[in-house]
Amino acid sequence: MKINDWITQIKRVRNPRPNNSALLRCDAAERLNNFEPDFFQSFIQSLTQEDFITYPSFQDYETLKASIASHINLESEHIYISTGSDSCIKDVIQLTCSSGSEFISTSPCFPMYFVFAEMFKTRFVKVPYTQKSPPSVDSFLQAISDKTRLVILANPNSPVGDFRTKEEMNYLCAELEKRSILFLIDEAYIDFAPHDSLDLIKRYQNVLVVRTFSKAWGGAGARVGYLMGNKKLISWVSNLQLTYPITGPSLKYVLHLLNNKEVVEAYIKSTIQSRDSLCSILENNGYDVLRSHTNSIHFHEQNRNNQQSIDILEQHNVAFKSGNLKKGSRLSIPYDDRTTWIRMSVGPGIEYHSYIIEMLSAQR
Ligand SMILES: Cc1ncc(COP(=O)(O)O)c(C=O)c1O
Incomplete structure (x- = not known):
């Protein structure tokens, strides 16, 4: 067939995602929680x-x-x-x-x-x-x-x-x-x-x-x-x-x-607060953290291979990115030998979620 052969060679990666539920969708830097029902309903009612x-x-x-x-x-x-x-x-x-x-x-x-x-x-x-x-x-x-x-x-x-x-x-x-x-x-x-x-x-x-x-x-x-x-x-x-x-x-x-910009602005403000507070909490509880100006952060258990944290997030059905020792996949950051970093999107109040609390207590 006369097609552009270089297009056939392109490698696309399309990972399945475990779920897209509010507070668990931490793998794609989306808004983490849902809008208030009234706010969303007023949009739905405008559709024809x-x-x-x-x-x-x-x-x-x-x-x-x-x-x-x-x-x-x-x-x-x-x-x-x-x-x-x-x-x-x-x-x-x-x-x-x-x-x-x-x-x-x-x-x-x-x-x-x-x-x-x-x-x-x-x-x-x-x-x-x-x-x-x-x-x-x-x-x-x-x-x-x-x-x-x-x-x-x-x-x-x-x-x-x-x-x-x-x-x-x-x-x-x-x-x-x-x-x-x-x-x-x-x-x-x-x-x-x-x-x-x-x-x-x-x-x-x-x-x-x-x-x-x-x-x-x-x-x-x-x-x-x-x-x-x-x-x-x-x-x-x-x-x-x-x-x-x-x-x-x-x-x-x-x-x-x-x-309704004010709704978005409030979300941004609390996401930034929670991002920075989660980073400090992780740093104070045995994690190396790569702080970020986005709504995703990277972290790694300081003295272990991150498997414990990965297991806890998986048990809670959290969607996140990580290098995985069992599956052999790799998530590294450029100047660090470890291939098992966790990348996680953050949102308002994430530092209080049960999966984070459990991860922290497992480090103690
Ligand atoms: C840096 C950067 N640019 C662009 C995009 C594309 O986003 P979208 O196509 O949803 O606007 C992404 C998505 O993850 C991104 O991380």
């Missing part, structure tokens, strides 16, 4: 048959863009919406990269970056984490060749959770602009971090920022993400947009979230 029978209207997309625009203090022309930030990132890679080109990001990173690289026959150039501190900003510049078309950096980064300063981001934008290289800043976890980089899209010609409703906003199932950049970049990437990138019900759901 037409939302499912008909295509969304272009006016509906404009309404969503206008609502996002007012949330972030930009004009609609600076915004591009698509099916999750996943799809926005793919569109930016397609805009810049093609066979024989290169793009740069960290290793580890959000795994879809290198899947997209393979789709577009582009070489993914890794800037590795090799020590406790994240790779220097100069290491991105050192990785540039005459084939480099794009640099992607998640800030905060995932899965490690580190956060770049304003100065670092500014420096990278300026250096990449001098070299005419597009810089995509992935802000999937920005709500859990000290500040964003949105002002950089006004200051530099080569900068795009991507965000999602999947994490802090509690909308992973709606699949809505958006890109922000100068009007020229946004109009170019819009040439790649699907006719109807977001479904009618998803549009309504995300508008409901934007219209």
Whole structure:
């Protein structure tokens, strides 16, 4: 068959997940608890048959863009919406990269970056984490060749959770602009971090920022993400947009979230508090902890192989990520020999959940 053979070689990993119940879904950085029934019911009551029978209207997309625009203090022309930030990132890679080109990001990173690289026959150039501190900003510049078309950096980064300063981001934008290289800043976890980089899209010609409703906003199932950049970049990437990138019900759901921002803001505030408090509790109870500016953290029993903690989380049916000695799978962090780290998403009050209490008492 005459098909693109490089597509047949792409390896996709789709792990089954044990459950997606509230307070137990700790493997995908989603909102951990459910919304109040009244809040969700008022969205359900806004749905009509037409939302499912008909295509969304272009006016509906404009309404969503206008609502996002007012949330972030930009004009609609600076915004591009698509099916999750996943799809926005793919569109930016397609805009810049093609066979024989290169793009740069960290290793580890959000795994879809290198899947997209393979789709577009582009070489993914890794800037590795090799020590406790994240790779220097100069290491991105050192990785540039005459084939480099794009640099992607998640800030905060995932899965490690580190956060770049304003100065670092500014420096990278300026250096990449001098070299005419597009810089995509992935802000999937920005709500859990000290500040964003949105002002950089006004200051530099080569900068795009991507965000999602999947994490802090509690909308992973709606699949809505958006890109922000100068009007020229946004109009170019819009040439790649699907006719109807977001479904009618998803549009309504995300508008409901934007219209009730205070509900989301309260969730973010308590998630940050609980994240930091859980990290301290773990540190004081025999765990090594990798603190994070996202809503996921890593931890490992200081003097043991983490099996006891993994067993307790599994007994409680918690969905989480881990390296597993029994199954031979590996979850490592870059500068540590241990392959059995636990990665867990956090949310309000997680430090009081029975599985955490049990884990802590097993350490004593
Ligand atoms: C850093 C980062 N970027 C982008 C995404 C994609 O999220 P979504 O497609 O749900 O918007 C994820 C999801 O885990 C992520 O971790």
